[in-house]
Each structure stands twice: as structure tokens, then as C-alpha cells.
Amino acid sequence: MSNQQEIPARTVYIVSDGTGITAEALARSVLSQFNLSYARIHIPFVDNIEKARSAKRQIQEEYNRTGLLPIVFSTLVIPELVSVLREARALHLDVIQTFVEPLRMELGIAPKQEIGLSHQNMESTEYKNRIEAINFTLAHDDGQSNKELEEADIILVGVSRSGKTPTSLYLAMQYGLKVANYPLIPEDFERGRLPSALERHKNKLFGLTIQPERLSEVRHERRPNSRYASLENCRYEVSEAEGMMNLEKIRYLSSTSKSIEEIATAILSDMRAFSGPAQEKPPV
Template identity: 90%
Template structure:
């Protein structure tokens, strides 16, 4: 039996008739369950016979060179293209057909089999709202602007480099939320109060904290050997920030060992706890 220590590295192909975001997300999630070293090859926009034949040859060449079956995650919807791709020697994991066929049998109707349906309607209200949310979030990153904060769905607070910006952008891009974020700085701790611009929006605040040791590592990558990145200062800022959030009743969590997706899910759960079902945002489109 092969042990985890001597499993050979594999090549994983992400093949899609669109951007490949869905297939890549699934591949990442599934492969994370295995102690496997692998390299990824992205082949997006495979929407013609010529393109799928080229993808098939890439996969086949990989098998010829290594003697190992490549792993293929695909989201092709046109049956003819699927059949051509499957001619390559590989382990094929078809994301679309796995679910379409059982649904077809259960519902008694045929799928549309049209490319790009999940990414159409760029003129739809939902799409426009998402673009507006991204623009809002970029304009309100790191306390750049106090304008229109009443439009924010959530305002993230925390010390510098605790993960506010990437989380804000993820929530905007995936969920269409308007997110502002503000750094809590030593001046705030000396005053013992939140920035004055946030006083009226406490019901929209959510905090991020982080272990001081991890914060020092992150800050040293940006400003090595500085007071800003010193462990002593990081401990001080984290302690004061958590104290302020506890005092103000601001819900918060540690970003130290959590992914952006996990952090965002926690924020969404907190938002839903204080909103009616009619106010909830739609699920992300990928």
C-alpha cells in the first residue's frame, strides 16, 4: 500500500467553458483532504471543438510524459465537448454532469446545455449592485473616507494588518456587500474611544483581532525591525483593541488561523442574526 510519504506529485487540470472559478474552488476543497503535492494547469474558456481538442492533447501529453493519470476537474456543459475531453487518459471529475444527470431524472426536464449561463446577465440589477459594492468598498478601505457610511452593510474594525481589507473585498465581490473598514490605532486607545466617525454606526461594526505573534510576523514583512512591527507593540495594540471591542459590545473574532471564507461566513451569520429574512443578501455567484 502506498503511504502518504511516497505519493508522487500529480498534475491537476482545471478545464472550463468559462472562467473556471467554480471548478477551481471545488478542486481546492477536495484536494485539501489529501496530503498530496500537485501543480495546477488552468484551461479556461474551452467553448469550441478546436479548444477542447487542444485541452485533450495537453492532458494526454502529461500522461505520456509522467505515466500518471492527470486529475481533471471540468465544468463543460456541451455534451460533445465533454465527450472529446474524456478521450484523454485521466481521472475525470465532471462538476456539472455529476449533478445535472440526477436532476434531469428527478425533474423530468432537460438541461439548457448553454455555455456561460451562470455568468450571464451582466446588465442585471444584481450584477450592477455587486460592482457598486466593490467600488464602495475600495473607496472606504482603511478609513479613507467617512462619506456615505450609512450605506455600509458592515464596517470592519481592528488593528492594522488583521485581515480587514481582504475580508472586505471578498464580501463585496462574492456577496455584493458594501463594506467599510477602519484601523484601530494607538491614538484611539489613548482616547479610550472609537473613531468619532464610527460612533453613530455601532450596530454595523464587526471586529477582527489576531494573535500578537502572528501580527508581528505580518508587519515585519512590510516594515522589518520597526516599532510598528515589534512584538511588544503588537501585544499592546491587540490587547487595547480587544478591550475596546469588549467595552463597546462589538462582536469580533480572531483571523489568526481562519481563512477569508471562514471569517466572512462568521460575519454574515452575525449580520443575519440582526436582520429580517427580507433584508438578507443573495448567495454569491461563482
């Protein structure tokens, strides 16, 4: 254990011929498995030889300065650019090249080796649908609008600050889903029923809950020393919200210890598996 803590910090480079989102996601996932401190440097849009040489020089200078191999996650698809980058002294982890060669051998066809294929055709139906989903989700954030809820793919409900907004936006941006979200508030608990606008859309509802202690911490950052953020009030709201979701047979999960990605994946898995009238399901 002590040896892990004594490992020198490394510099991690994210090199891509595009935005670098794919390489960034992989780097985060892989490096999370190690007890390692590191500085992350992004070098996006490396789409010609000169940019590749510039990236190579930057990486090589880091090695010359520290004597430690920088860690390079790259998604370059042009072999010539990959070759230039690999001239730098570093641990090179090629996200694309790792899979291209085995697929070429299996399929018996040559890869296109063109930059930006995964992001091409911004006029495609898929792209337009994603933009529409983002606009819809923004317009229906935090119960702002009751209009066109029949178009929603998912409607998230839960107490304020339980993670509804970031989850909604993630689902819209990553999956092109139209997501509305509604806060469950004390007035709803006093009435003992869902907001009227949601009654006829129960099959689209999914709930988020959260541990009261964590909710209190989050709310204190927004409104310090308020009743809204008090632990007593948070316990009340969470208890009432979970009771209402159980009563209305709304599937729900706790966002307390889950990342946005984990929450979204769990929601998608549950919604895809679910069919027919809503059925009671205990929190995950």
C-alpha cells in the same frame, strides 16, 4: 503515513468553458484532503470542439509522458465537449455533469446545456450592485473616507494588518456587500473611544482581532525592525483593541488561523443572526 508521503506528484487540470473559478474552488477543497503534491494547470474558455480537442491532447500528452493519470476537474456543460475531453486518459471529475443528470431525472425537464448561463446578463441588477459594492469598498478602505457610511452593510474594525482589507474586498466581490473598514490606532486607545465617525453606526460594526505573535510577523514583513512591528507594541494594540470592542459591545473574531473565506462566512452568519442593539459577544 510513509505511503502517503511517497505518492508521486500529479498534474491537475482545471478545464472550463468559462473562467474556471468554480472548478478551481472545488479542486482546492477536494485536494486539500490528501497529502498530495501536484502541479495545477488552468485551461479556461473551452467553448468549442477545437479547444476541447486541444485540451484533450494536452492532457493525453501528460499521461504519455508520466504514465500517471492526470486529474481533471471540469465544468463543461456541452455534452459534445465533455465527450471529447474524456477521450484523454485521465481521472475525470465533472463538476457540472455529476449533478445535471440526477436533477434532470428528478425534475423531468432537460437542462439548457448553454455555456455561461451562470455569468450571463452583466446588466442585471445583481451585477450592478456588485460593482457598486466593490467601488464603495475600495473608497472606504482603511478609513479613507467617512462619507456615506450609512450606505455600508458592514464596517470592519481592528488593528492594522488584522485582515480587514482582504475580508472587505471578498465580501464585496462575492456577496455584493458594501463594506468599509477602519483601523483602530493608538490615538483611539488614548481617547478610550471609537473614531467619532463610527459612533452612530455601531449596529454595523464587526471586529477582527489577531494573536500578537502573528501580527508581529505580518508587520515585520511590511516594516522590518520597527516599533510598529515589535511584539511589545502588537501585544499592546491587540489588548487595547479587544478591550475597546468589549467595552463598546462590538462582536469580533480572531483572524489568526482562519482563511478569508472562513472569516467572511463567520461574519455573515453572525450579522444575519444578530438583530437589535449591539450586545457583548466574546471572540470566536
